[in-house]
Amino acid sequence: MSLFINITLDGVTQGMIFAALALALVLIFRATRVINFAQGAMAMLTTFIASTLLDRGLNYWWAFVAALAIGFVLGALVQMVLIRPLEGKPDLNPVIVTIGLVIVLEGVAGAVYGNSSRGFPAAFSQSGLVVGGTRIAFSHFDVFILVAVLLLMAANLVLFRATTLGLRMRASAFAREVSRLLGVRVGRLLTLGWGLAGLVGALAGLLIAPTSAFGPYFMDLDLIYAFTAAVIGGLESPVGALVGGLVTGLCISYVGGYLGSGLEPLGALVLLMVTLMARPQGIFSRPSARVV
Amino acid sequence: MLEVRELSVTYGAVSALRSVSFRAQEGEITAVLGANGAGKTTLLRAISGLAKPKSGSVHFDGRELLGNSVEDIARRGVAHVPEGRGIIEELTVEDNLHVATLWCTPRGRRQAAIEATFELFPRLSGFRHRHASTLSGGERQMLVLGRALITRPRLLLLDEPSLGLAPLVIAQLMTLLVDQTSGSDMTVVLVEQNARSALSVARRAIVLNLGQVVADDLAPTLAVNTELRRHYLGF
Amino acid sequence: MAPADVARYQVSPETGKPLRPRPWWGRARFPRQPLARHLVLALLGAVVLYFVTSALSPYNNVLVGEIALYLIALAGLSLLTGTTGQISLGQGAFMAVGAYTVALLMTHTHMNFVLELLAAIGAAATLGLLVGISATRLKGPYLAGATLLLALALPPIADKWSTTFGGDQGLTTIVPTAPGGINPEEWLAWIELAGALITLVLLANLLTSRFGRSFRAVRDNEVAASLSGVHVARTKVTAFAVSAGCAGLAGAFLGLSTGVVSTGEFPLTLSIELLAAMVLAGAGSLFGMWWGAILLVYVPQWSTSVSGDFGLGAGTSAYLATIIFGVVLIVVMIAAPSGIQGGLRWLWEHVSKQWSISRDERAAPRHATHFPPSAADHQPNLVHDPLNE
Numbered sequence: 031m032s033l034f035i036n037i038t039l040d041g042v043t044q045g046m047i048f049a050a051l052a053l054a055l056v057l058i059f060r061a062t063r064v065i066n067f068a069q070g071a072m073a074m075l076t077t078f079i080a081s082t083l084l085d086r087g088l089n090y091w092w093a094f095v096a097a098l099a100i101g102f103v104l105g106a107l108v109q110m111v112l113i114r115p116l117e118g119k120p121d122l123n124p125v126i127v128t129i130g131l132v133i134v135l136e137g138v139a140g141a142v143y144g145n146s147s148r149g150f151p152a153a154f155s156q157s158g159l160v161v162g163g164t165r166i167a168f169s170h171f172d173v174f175i176l177v178a179v180l181l182l183m184a185a186n187l188v189l190f191r192a193t194t195l196g197l198r199m200r201a202s203a204f205a206r207e208v209s210r211l212l213g214v215r216v217g218r219l220l221t222l223g224w225g226l227a228g229l230v231g232a233l234a235g236l237l238i239a240p241t242s243a244f245g246p247y248f249m250d251l252d253l254i255y256a257f258t259a260a261v262i263g264g265l266e267s268p269v270g271a272l273v274g275g276l277v278t279g280l281c282i283s284y285v286g287g288y289l290g291s292g293l294e295p296l297g298a299l300v301l302l303m304v305t306l307m308a309r310p311q312g313i314f315s316r317p318s319a320r321v322v
Numbered sequence: 323m324l325e326v327r328e329l330s331v332t333y334g335a336v337s338a339l340r341s342v343s344f345r346a347q348e349g350e351i352t353a354v355l356g357a358n359g360a361g362k363t364t365l366l367r368a369i370s371g372l373a374k375p376k377s378g379s380v381h382f383d384g385r386e387l388l389g390n391s392v393e394d395i396a397r398r399g400v401a402h403v404p405e406g407r408g409i410i411e412e413l414t415v416e417d418n419l420h421v422a423t424l425w426c427t428p429r430g431r432r433q434a435a436i437e438a439t440f441e442l443f444p445r446l447s448g449f450r451h452r453h454a455s456t457l458s459g460g461e462r463q464m465l466v467l468g469r470a471l472i473t474r475p476r477l478l479l480l481d482e483p484s485l486g487l488a489p490l491v492i493a494q495l496m497t498l499l500v501d502q503t504s505g506s507d508m509t510v511v512l513v514e515q516n517a518r519s520a521l522s523v524a525r526r527a528i529v530l531n532l533g534q535v536v537a538d539d540l541a542p543t544l545a546v547n548t549e550l551r552r553h554y555l556g557f
Numbered sequence: 558m559a560p561a562d563v564a565r566y567q568v569s570p571e572t573g574k575p576l577r578p579r580p581w582w583g584r585a586r587f588p589r590q591p592l593a594r595h596l597v598l599a600l601l602g603a604v605v606l607y608f609v610t611s612a613l614s615p616y617n618n619v620l621v622g623e624i625a626l627y628l629i630a631l632a633g634l635s636l637l638t639g640t641t642g643q644i645s646l647g648q649g650a651f652m653a654v655g656a657y658t659v660a661l662l663m664t665h666t667h668m669n670f671v672l673e674l675l676a677a678i679g680a681a682a683t684l685g686l687l688v689g690i691s692a693t694r695l696k697g698p699y700l701a702g703a704t705l706l707l708a709l710a711l712p713p714i715a716d717k718w719s720t721t722f723g724g725d726q727g728l729t730t731i732v733p734t735a736p737g738g739i740n741p742e743e744w745l746a747w748i749e750l751a752g753a754l755i756t757l758v759l760l761a762n763l764l765t766s767r768f769g770r771s772f773r774a775v776r777d778n779e780v781a782a783s784l785s786g787v788h789v790a791r792t793k794v795t796a797f798a799v800s801a802g803c804a805g806l807a808g809a810f811l812g813l814s815t816g817v818v819s820t821g822e823f824p825l826t827l828s829i830e831l832l833a834a835m836v837l838a839g840a841g842s843l844f845g846m847w848w849g850a851i852l853l854v855y856v857p858q859w860s861t862s863v864s865g866d867f868g869l870g871a872g873t874s875a876y877l878a879t880i881i882f883g884v885v886l887i888v889v890m891i892a893a894p895s896g897i898q899g900g901l902r903w904l905w906e907h908v909s910k911q912w913s914i915s916r917d918e919r920a921a922p923r924h925a926t927h928f929p930p931s932a933a934d935h936q937p938n939l940v941h942d943p944l945n946e
Contacts, residue, residue: 065698067705115891122644125701126836127890129646133829134883141876194424197413201421204412211370211404212469213396213425250825254709257702292717295710302703303691 036167037287038280043172044255045279046179051234051256052263052271053186054227059265061203061223064113064124068131070253072108072228073235074246075135076101078143080236081150081244090153097232105228106221113224114217139246147248150239175237179272182230186268199223251295255282258302277301323347324369324477324509329378331364331533338364340533341378346477346526351503351510353524353541355517355555360530362513363405366479369511370402371395382477382509397425399476403466403483405513411455415446415465418454422469439468442498460491467495471502478503478510484519492516496523517555521545529554595761599754606750615742619814620854622742625749626810627850629756631835632843633803636760638832639841640769641796642776647688647704649828650711651681651801652808653820657715659809660728660818670733674752677809678802685801689794708828712820727819730812749810756803761843763799772796826879833886838897845898856881 051069058066066072080097084090112131116123154170190196202209202216203223210216234256235249242248259278263270278298285297324346331339339361346352354362367373369380371392380387387395396402410418419439423432440447443464449457454465463483470478480499484492500523503510514520521527521541529537529550537550544550551557610618630648637643655677662673688707692700715722722728735744763769771792774782783789812818830853838849857878864874893900 065702067701112887112891119894120642121698122638122642123890123894125644125698126832127887129701129829130833130883130886130890132883133826133833133879134887136826137876137880137883141873141880194420194429197417197421198424201410201413201417205408205410207372207392208404208408208410209421210392211372211396211402211408212422213393213473214421215393247825251709254702254706258706261699261702290717292713295706295713299703299706299710302706306699306703307691 032164032166033287037283039166039168039172040287041280041283042276043168043175043279044283045259045276046175047234047237047275048252048256048259048278049272049275050179050182050230050237051252052259052275053182053268054231054234055256055260056263056265056268056271057186057223057227057230059260061199061220062109062113062124063121064128065257065265066108066128066224066227067125067253067257068108068128068135069227069231069256070235070249071132071135072101072104073231073238074249075139076104076228076232077150077235077239077244078139081148081239084151090151094153094236097236098229101228101230101232101235102225103228105231106225108228109221109224114220136246143246145245147243147245150236150244152240156240171240178233178237182233183268183272190268254295255279255298258298258305261302262305323383324352324511325379325381326365326369327379327381329365329368329380330376331361331368331373332376338373338533339368339375342530342533342535344528344535344538346509346511348507348509349504350525351499351512351523353517353520353527354511354513354530355515355520355527355544356530357554357556358515359532361533362530363481364533365530366402366404366481366511366513369395369477370400370479372402399473400479401470401473401475401477402479403470403481405481405485409454409457409462409465409469411453413454414451415454415457416450418465419469419472422472426473435472439472442471443468459486460488463487463491463495467498475508478508479513480510481513482515483512484514484516492519499523517551518557592758592762595758599758602754603750606754607747610743610746610750613743615740618740618742618746620858622746622749622810622814623854624847624850625746625753626807626814627831627834627853628753628846629810630804630807630831631838631846631849631853632753632756632760633800633807634831634835635838635840635843635846636764636772636803637796637800638835639839640764640772640776641793643692643793643797644701644832645704645797645800646701646825646828646832647707648800648804648831649823649825650704650708651685651804652811652827653711653715653823654681654684654801655805655808656730656812656818656822657722657728657808658805660723660730660812661721663730664728674806674809678805681805681808682798682802685798685804686794688801689797692793692797705825705828708823708825712823715820723819725819725821727817727822729817732813745813749814752806752810756806757843760799760803764843768792768795830879830882833882836886836894837889839895839899839902842898845901848897852882 051073054069055065058064058069076097079100080093083093083096088096108131112127113124116127152171154174156169156171158165158167158169160166188196190200198209198214199219199222201212202214202219206216234252238252239248242252255278256275259274260271261274262277263272263274278301281301282294282297286294289297326345327343328341329339329343330337330341342361342365344352354365356362364373368375369387371387371390371394375388378388382398382400385398387398387400390398410421413421416436419436420432423435427435440450445461446464446468449461454462457465467480467483470480483495483499487495496519499510499512502508512520512524521544524541526539527537527541527544528535529544531554536554537544537547539547544555606621610621613621630652634645634648637645658677658680659673662668662676668676688704692703716724719725732741732745732748735741739747764772771782771787774785774787775789775792779789782792808823811822815822834849834853835846837852838847839845857875860877860881861874864877895903
């Protein structure tokens, strides 16, 4: 029973991180109809930069903020330099470009930092809390993860539902040409959306790094779990990303806990396939009749 | 005043507009008529910046519009209501209006502008929190017209507003359009396939055929030109 | 349309294909039947390659063999992406399936070598069929994600059941002994080249068949294809399975070439580099894949030597090749999506037009500058009329 509880708690924590990364994918997909396969690699890079700053003796929170800021700039730059030239081209082109970016960023990180995994500090203690005399798989750091991701989701909700900037971003995501005719500067908003996604991804990287083998490839699996989560959530809905993240996190945690950690990706693959076959638009998206 | 001079637009090897010139005056409706594929939509898209012309000029209030971004042209008071309604289906009716006010109305006065639009189209106010995708064809047309008028545009470009609407609704819309235009400083360019109703509200009209202007005259004169009607206007 | 445009689009009354200026070598010297034509080409290729491999050192023969095996994997990928518009990041995973199949059969049975290769193709194609079936409803990015997950999910399985799959050490493979006098490297290169030529002939034939037309119809417009009676789902699944089968054969050869099959041979970067090479070479073309295969073999070689010249460590040089692939992939996607083969084709058409058409008529730019490039037999799109949009 305690194994089950611990696996579940672990799944929830992981799920929250997947939800954050999935939110980054959703922000971009909604605005530009692109799945940014480089989201994980970009987060890897910002986390490496944070790690370097920490090695230079910078305070943890300053490095944290710096990583988020660099994530924002990186996301915006990628949109302006790599994605904008592809507007109006077939859907596959941006997919391939982001995949190319993955191997460039991972190659650069590998060449600069080496392939061996290094440690990354956590903001708070990672030893489990003691509840009723037993130690559970839920630490202060996990509490921080939970709070951070929930705050992120809330901030996202406020931005999109309660501000005119969010209204503009929604309008330009849904109807680019009409929004331009209404005087909305769509190009800037798309860049902003990629920047925000970069920031959110950077946050996910900082939250994942302490509990994983932090190296050039450490985000590969997390990205694909986040992709699974985003697809389950319908790729367009932040709430869907949260739910999808939790479902994916729990699924992977159970597969890893009961069947062995090597099978986690396979578990995600099965989950993704089942979701796509049962409901290709995901669970939280409105059905779209547009085929042609 | 809108003055289009020798405007040419090509798509690849095909010319959509060939040296089109015409003028549209303030406080008047100028109709652009012609068959499917005559280049009417392309003309509006070129004026609002969505299509990039090969040559020519588009002057509005003495300033060149060509070469500016779509957003900047919109911010000069050009409201283009594209073909097929152009509502943002995923937003609510109120948000559709709200988006349009963002660049032109100060924060404090936006709500009043939205309420004024609902007074103009009382039918819409009952749907204000509904997704725009739930509206009927006529309601959609009211919404896009209201969304264009809320910015108090200097130049209003309407692309086939009567398409797919019942005759009664068309009549209402045309009456409203005349009310809004006459005596105002707004210039209206009305693209229509429904030549009869367009000629009934317009002061001047041009007729396009295969990307070229084949007639440019006062609307009543064109309306009695049987030759022209038979060849190009289909009534 | 201006008169010049009409002249350019003149169409043959019998075949409906655009008339092309008569080439300098005349007409109909070459077999018209696609199968015969492909076989003749393959035989010519085999003769040339026989002399080439005989002249090369054993080390270079190993490289030639690698080019051949990558060519097989790339041809399958090109068929999938270039002709049906699907994208796979799982080509490395299917290669792993082929390699492990051969290695397991070699470890536990004494089957005929050719049968082992066929089993490798069959195993990979079966998995491809399964993935393909679940992927039929998936559009571009979804399929990319699903196959990416596949590439990441399969290798850990081999680690999990390490007694069967050999764990880190992997399984060893044995190349069948060469007939007297031929050195083993050359023999393996021949086997791999033979596999590549046979694969190319079969795929080229598939593309000119009725199936090939369905492939292209599905790529260009799924809705239109299904309205014209093309079974879209079946077509996509077939393409996926064929592509996976090619990867299976390539993986089997890779296992033979390295002598050991272990999970480390099939990282995610392999799948991505295959995709990169395919795009660089020009998706949709089969013969263009030679360029991709040559790049896959020689860029790492070259980057190792460059790193050596600049005194960079061995670790860095491994990344350099990957970085080069990534950068070139991005640049090509943005600047020249039809790849090397598309560029050459454009150049050829440009030059031949300049020669054959009167001077005052400028050669038209290729209409298909975006990805996937239209196949060489694509007709100019006469139906499309922007005026009616």
